[in-house]
Amino acid sequence: MTNHEIARIFSRIADALEIKGENIFRVRAYRTAAQNIKALARQLEDVYRETPEKIGQLQGIGKDLSAKIAELIATGGLEYYEDLMKEFPEGFLSMLDLAGLGPKKLKKLHDELGIDNIAQLEKACRENKLETLEGMGPKTEIKLLEAISYYRGSEGRMLLPEAGEYAGQIVGYLLSSGLFEKVEIAGSLRRGKETVGDLDILTVAKNTEKAMDHFISYPLVGAVIARGTTKSSIKIKEGPQVDLRAVEKKAFGAALVYFTGSQQHNIRIRHLARKKGYKVNEYGVFSVGPRGRERRLKASTEEEVYKKIGMQWVPPELRESSGEIEAALDGKIPSDLVKESDIKGDLHLHTSETDGRAGLEEVMSAAEERGYKYIAITDHSQNVRIANGMDKKRLLRHLERIRKAAEKFKGLEVLAGCEVDMLENGKLDFGDEVLRELDIVIAAVHSKFNLDRKKQTDRYLRAMDNRFVNIIAHPSGRLITSRKALDLDLEKVFRKAAENRVFLEVNTHGQRIDLNDVNCRRAVELGAGVAINTDAHEPAQMDLLKYGVITARRGWVEKKDVLNTYSLSKLKKALKK
DNA sequence: GCCGTTTTCGGCCCGACTGTTTTCAGTCG
Numbered sequence: 001m002t003n004h005e006i007a008r009i010f011s012r013i014a015d016a017l018e019i020k021g022e023n024i025f026r027v028r029a030y031r032t033a034a035q036n037i038k039a040l041a042r043q044l045e046d047v048y049r050e051t052p053e054k055i056g057q058l059q060g061i062g063k064d065l066s067a068k069i070a071e072l073i074a075t076g077g078l079e080y081y082e083d084l085m086k087e088f089p090e091g092f093l094s095m096l097d098l099a100g101l102g103p104k105k106l107k108k109l110h111d112e113l114g115i116d117n118i119a120q121l122e123k124a125c126r127e128n129k130l131e132t133l134e135g136m137g138p139k140t141e142i143k144l145l146e147a148i149s150y151y152r153g154s155e156g157r158m159l160l161p162e163a164g165e166y167a168g169q170i171v172g173y174l175l176s177s178g179l180f181e182k183v184e185i186a187g188s189l190r191r192g193k194e195t196v197g198d199l200d201i202l203t204v205a206k207n208t209e210k211a212m213d214h215f216i217s218y219p220l221v222g223a224v225i226a227r228g229t230t231k232s233s234i235k236i237k238e239g240p241q242v243d244l245r246a247v248e249k250k251a252f253g254a255a256l257v258y259f260t261g262s263q264q265h266n267i268r269i270r271h272l273a274r275k276k277g278y279k280v281n282e283y284g285v286f287s288v289g290p291r292g293r294e295r296r297l298k299a300s301t302e303e304e305v306y307k308k309i310g311m312q313w314v315p316p317e318l319r320e321s322s323g324e325i326e327a328a329l330d331g332k333i334p335s336d337l338v339k340e341s342d343i344k345g346d347l348h349l350h351t352s353e354t355d356g357r358a359g360l361e362e363v364m365s366a367a368e369e370r371g372y373k374y375i376a377i378t379d380h381s382q383n384v385r386i387a388n389g390m391d392k393k394r395l396l397r398h399l400e401r402i403r404k405a406a407e408k409f410k411g412l413e414v415l416a417g418c419e420v421d422m423l424e425n426g427k428l429d430f431g432d433e434v435l436r437e438l439d440i441v442i443a444a445v446h447s448k449f450n451l452d453r454k455k456q457t458d459r460y461l462r463a464m465d466n467r468f469v470n471i472i473a474h475p476s477g478r479l480i481t482s483r484k485a486l487d488l489d490l491e492k493v494f495r496k497a498a499e500n501r502v503f504l505e506v507n508t509h510g511q512r513i514d515l516n517d518v519n520c521r522r523a524v525e526l527g528a529g530v531a532i533n534t535d536a537h538e539p540a541q542m543d544l545l546k547y548g549v550i551t552a553r554r555g556w557v558e559k560k561d562v563l564n565t566y567s568l569s570k571l572k573k574a575l576k577k
Numbered sequence: 578g579c580c581g582t583t584t585t586c587g588g589c590c591c592g593a594c595t596g597t598t599t600t601c602a603g604t605c606g
Contacts, residue, residue: 023578024589025578025579025588025589026578026579027578028578028579028589029578029579029589030578032578032579033578033579059579060578060579060580061578061579062578062579062580063578063579064578064579065578065579099604099605100595100603100604100605101604102603102604102605103603103604104602104603104604105603105604134597135596135597135598135601135602135603136596136597137596137597137598138596139595139596139597140595140596140597143595143596187606198606200606225594226593226594226595226605227594228593228594228595229593230593230594231592231593231594232594233594233605243605243606245593258591258592258606259606261606263590263606266590266591266606267589267590267591268590269590270590270591271589271590273590274590275583279590279591280590280591281590281591281592282591282592282593283592
């Protein structure tokens with residue numbers, strides 16, 4: 001049972017209890033627990049197996065919820081949950097995913113109109129049945145019909161790079177108007193989550209009325225969801241919802257904290273502030289005097305807001321309520337989280353020799369343009385036939401060509417390597433007599449994704465015992481929207497990596513982001529290092545590096561933990577082991 | 578249901594916008 005599955009069950013329980021009209025704080029407890037569990041760096045199942053009592057020490061998990069987690073892990077099910085679900089028709093709770101429909105209205109629709117599912121809701125809206133209910137009118141029906149159509153056509157959350165593109169375009173549109181003094185991306189995009197739902201943009205506007213009008217007139221707008229003086233929301237045609245908030249300059253810091261989230265992070269910040277006699281909202285930090293009199297304290301930047309509460313500034317990527325609050329209170333926020341400018345080269349690149357699009361020199365000059373000190377050319381090995389993998393003869397010839405082409409690029413060190421396939425039994429696709437000819441060896445799985453946990457893990461461990469292996473590419477094998485991660489004991493893999501000085505890749509290609517944030521964090525905790533690589537198959541993809549960097553930052557990875565921040569001489573030493 | 582140098586009981590982050598109201602409940606982030 002994964003953390004995500006446990007979190008989903010808790011959040012379904014929260015939905016169900018809310019509809020039943022249970023104590024809202026009890027509902028919130030389940031919801032908070034679900035969110036905290038999703039943000040954990042370790043799998044609860046692993047924690048439970050080692051030290052079961054640690055479950056109850058987690059933030060927001062007490063006696064009752066730790067017992068429920070134990071039951072889920074031990075039996076794969078939860079009696080309380082299953083009984084609760086029996087009270088609701090199939091598909092009923094998922095109606096809560098409709099925008100504008102919450103537990104209260106849903107309960108009313110069920111109790112008074114007998115609505116059990118989306119199809120019945122749609123029919124009732126079309127027949128104007130909702131208008132017969134108190135508190136609902138014609139607009140409610142229109143909004144719900146829109147929500148239903150959006151829900152059906154919804155592709156869910158975007159991948160991070162796609163969100164980045166949308167945001168870049170809108171920010172450009174806003175800035176070009178001259179109506180804004182400041183425009184800043186906030187929300188999960190600023191935190192660098194691997195998928196993003198809505199886009200959040202925080203602004204300081206010279207004239208909020210004009211600014212809001214400009215925003216809702218964005219050419220690609222499909223619908224205006226809300227239009228207020230400080231807050232408006234639009235839905236982009238075939239794209240995401242975008243929320244824009246305009247605040248005064250002096251409130252910008254507090255507003256940026258608030259609008260960046262995560263929600264759990266905000267709740268804890270405000271809670272801490274309250275204990276100190278302050279109130280924090282998006283307009284600033286206020287001291288609360290006798291008779292509730294409020295006085296604004298100077299806090300126009302994020303740094304000042306955190307300082308007032310008595311803690312260090314927290315980098316946005318860390319704001320997931322997964323230990324950063326405690327660290328910031330103790331002054332223990334990592335001081336040197338890896339930055340894009342720390343990266344001295346890309347160590348996983350393909351060329352047209354196998355399945356890449358560009359030739360050797362094109363790749364090298366792209367690297368030179370990016371100011372890299374070094375790169376590694378790592379085309380596929382023979383077993384990956386679909387990618388036109390090289391046999392021994394072709395590889396040796398390729399190495400020669402790489403070294404020859406590299407002579408033209410004086411300031412760039414080019415390592416001649418290979419992405420060597422990891423065979424089912426953990427042997428590599430080439431023997432040691434070939435591997436020793438390479439400057440760098442990346443081992444990777446491209447087939448047999450469905451081995452059982454023991455076999456898959458042994459496959460990795462054996463490959464990492466080969467003394468020539470430097471990097472494990474895309475270790476978990478997952479593709480965010482299409483392929484599950486391999487069934488793998490990552491704890492063992494990370495420990496072995498630390499022991500044998502094998503680096504684990506943070507691969508930014510396509511839908512990978514692999515390792516992901518929580519795995520990065522655990523790998524580094526266990527003493528392993530990472531390498532942030534693009535696995536680019538054409539030079540433009542080398543730009544995706546920033547998403548690997550942000551993911552590593554979310555995993556609390558510092559510069560010293562990252563192989564490709566090393567100087568050339570240190571890199572070469574590390575590769576020789 | 579969780580949590581505690583104000584509390585083991587009584588709190589639980591905080592505010593904007595909408596639609597249906599005539600002062601507010603519901604929803605959202």
